[in-house]
Amino acid sequence: MKTKQENEPLFVYLNDSRIGTLSRLKGGKLQFDYYENYLSELPLSYSMPLADRTHGDSVVRPFLWNLLPDDTRLLATWGRQFHIDPSNCFALLREIGEDCAGAVRFVTPERDSEITQGGLHPISEEEIGQRLAQLERDPSASRSPSDPGRFSLAGAQPKIALRFENGNWHIPWGNEPTTHILKPPRNDLTGLAENEHFCLNLASALGMRAAKTSVQSFANKKAIVVKRFDRLRSKNKLLRIHQEDMCQALAIGPERKYENEGGPGIIDLMGIVSGSFRRLEDRDAFIDAILFNYLILGTDAHTKNYSIQHTPQGFILAPLYDIASFAPYAKSPKDERLAMRIDRYYKVAQIQRRHFERMAKSCNYPIKKLLKRLERLAIEIPKNSINVAQASIQDGLDNPFLDSLVTHLTTRSKAALKLLK
Numbered sequence: 001m002k003t004k005q006e007n008e009p010l011f012v013y014l015n016d017s018r019i020g021t022l023s024r025l026k027g028g029k030l031q032f033d034y035y036e037n038y039l040s041e042l043p044l045s046y047s048m049p050l051a052d053r054t055h056g057d058s059v060v061r062p063f064l065w066n067l068l069p070d071d072t073r074l075l076a077t078w079g080r081q082f083h084i085d086p087s088n089c090f091a092l093l094r095e096i097g098e099d100c101a102g103a104v105r106f107v108t109p110e111r112d113s114e115i116t117q118g119g120l121h122p123i124s125e126e127e128i129g130q131r132l133a134q135l136e137r138d139p140s141a142s143r144s145p146s147d148p149g150r151f152s153l154a155g156a157q158p159k160i161a162l163r164f165e166n167g168n169w170h171i172p173w174g175n176e177p178t179t180h181i182l183k184p185p186r187n188d189l190t191g192l193a194e195n196e197h198f199c200l201n202l203a204s205a206l207g208m209r210a211a212k213t214s215v216q217s218f219a220n221k222k223a224i225v226v227k228r229f230d231r232l233r234s235k236n237k238l239l240r241i242h243q244e245d246m247c248q249a250l251a252i253g254p255e256r257k258y259e260n261e262g263g264p265g266i267i268d269l270m271g272i273v274s275g276s277f278r279r280l281e282d283r284d285a286f287i288d289a290i291l292f293n294y295l296i297l298g299t300d301a302h303t304k305n306y307s308i309q310h311t312p313q314g315f316i317l318a319p320l321y322d323i324a325s326f327a328p329y330a331k332s333p334k335d336e337r338l339a340m341r342i343d344r345y346y347k348v349a350q351i352q353r354r355h356f357e358r359m360a361k362s363c364n365y366p367i368k369k370l371l372k373r374l375e376r377l378a379i380e381i382p383k384n385s386i387n388v389a390q391a392s393i394q395d396g397l398d399n400p401f402l403d404s405l406v407t408h409l410t411t412r413s414k415a416a417l418k419l420l421k
Contacts, residue, residue, distance in 0.1 A: 007024055009023040009024075010022040010090075010093070010106045010108060011107045011108075011109065011115075012044065012104065012107075013103075013104070013105040013106075014041075014044070014240075015242075016175060018035070019034060019035060019038045019041065019044065020033050020038065020044070021035075022064075029056070030057045030061050031056055031057065032044065032048060033053060033054050034054075042242050042310045042311075042312070045059070045063050045248055045251075046249035047062075047063065047248065047250065061253070062247065062251050062252055062253040063251065064090070064093060065089050065254055066253070066254050067097070067100045067104070067248075068092060068093070068254075070254055072086070075092065078092060079092075082095045098111075099172070099177060101230060101245070102230050102244060103239075114174060115174070115175060118172065118174025118175040118176035119174060120163055120165060121172075122169070122170055123169050123170060123171050126218070128160075128162070128169060128182070128221075129218035129219025129220065129221040132160070132184040132218060132223050133184075135158045135159075135160065135184050136158075136184050158183070159181050160181070161178035161180070161182075162178055162180055163178050163179050163180070164179050164180050165179070177238050177239075178231075179227065179228055180228060181226045181228060182223040182224070182226075183224045184222070185223075190401070192324060194392070194397045194402065195324040195405065196224055196322070196323065197215050198389065198392055198397075199323045199324050200321070200323055202296070202385060202388045202409075203292060206288075206292070209317075209319040210320040210323070211229055211320065211321040213225065213227070226321070229319050243308060243310065243318055244310075245304045245305075245307045246264065246272065246307065247263075247304050250264055256303075257304045258303075260346060263302065266290055266341070266342075266359060267362050267363055269340075270283065270286060272308065276308070277311075277316065282316060286317060287365060288373060288377070289320055290340070291370075291373060291374045293323070293338065294338065294348070295377055295409070295413055295416055296323075296327065296381070297325050297326045297327040297330065297348065297412065298326070298338075299338060300322070300324065301323065301338070301339045301340065302339040303340075305321065305339075306318075328405060328408055333347075336348040342355050342356060353420055356371065357370075357371070371420060375420055378413040379413070379417070381409055381410075382409065382410040382413050386406055389402040389403070389406050
């Protein structure tokens with residue numbers, strides 16, 4: 001039996017502006033309502049336009065679930081900790097929704113008077129190292145029960161969100177945002193931290209907008225440290241930038257993030273990107289991301305790994321993130337499958353020049369321009385891979401693994417150039 005308090009609507013904020021209420025109706029249906037006096041500001045989601053003041057369960061529920069981790073173990077841990085049903089996204093965000101991806105925040109009525117307050121709780125590098133070690137053993141240990149902050153990190157990888165301020169690390173609480181995400185190495189995929197760092201830096205070297213990363217050690221525990229691009233420092237205040245992933249924008253739950261599981265594909269995402277207020281630039285950037293993931297064998301480039309950022313002028317395509325090459329781990333060509341089809345094919349070995357041409361046509365994108373961009377990337381990846389690897393080695397990363405990456409990407413780029421002849 002739910003108490004009155006548990007059924008109370010949550011206030012929904014973007015940064016420090018309250019924009020509406022999230023309600024759980026009788027029968028468990030969810031509803032979001034914009035305040036009437038808010039209807040000239042940013043939308044909560046592409047899937048919840050301001051033209052409609054009320055939005056129902058079919059769009060609200062997937063938006064909420066995409067703010068939460070994919071790890072059922074972590075959700076179960078939170079369920080036990082907060083004495084709630086871990087399959088109830090409303091109840092989960094009631095407890096940990098005050099700092100989510102982007103600028104959205106969910107606040108209980110009893111905490112509303114405190115929402116503009118906040119602070120930073122110092123945490124030592126030794127403590128961070130201990131947390132990373134615990135996270136390696138237990139992926140659900142992303143936060144401690146004693147942590148003052150109430151935050152949620154979406155996605156499948158175990159991670160920790162912290163604030164770096166004045167040369168020191170902190171656990172923020174209240175209206176103070178996190179600034180960095182720390183990901184420990186995965187036991188099942190050797191070198192993933194180095195891999196993601198390498199691929200994101202390679203994308204940047206090729207002129208793409210991508211998350212800034214470094215690999216750091218905390219009490220001898222290595223982690224990839226990702227600087228959040230959904231945060232912006234304005235004078236002395238750190239602001240959250242409002243963004244959402246493509247699953248949220250399309251009102252699709254995280255269980256359908258892969259196209260072969262009923263999720264969206266390249267054409268669907270290009271349909272959204274084409275509405276950007278930087279239309280031409282973002283269409284080019286999205287095509288580059290698709291081609292880049294093909295060339296590096298980025299097999300996990302699913303719908304949730306693309307996002308849009310909302311601005312007063314409209315939305316734009318967010319920088320690239322969560323990119324890694326599966327090439328060093330693939331045991332045979334049958335393992336080389338993309339997250340989204342190129343024309344009709346997921347298997348890399350089946351993809352030919354004509355399939356890129358058909359994809360371009362389906363996206364209403366100039367065919368010659370796409371092939372030129374593919375050729376440019378295939379030419380530039382090998383030499384830039386060497387430079388990125390050398391810079392990474394100077395940062396103290398694992399030399400043999402980086403050499404393997406360079407070899408694989410060079411081979412794949414040469415194969416792509418032959419495909420284009």
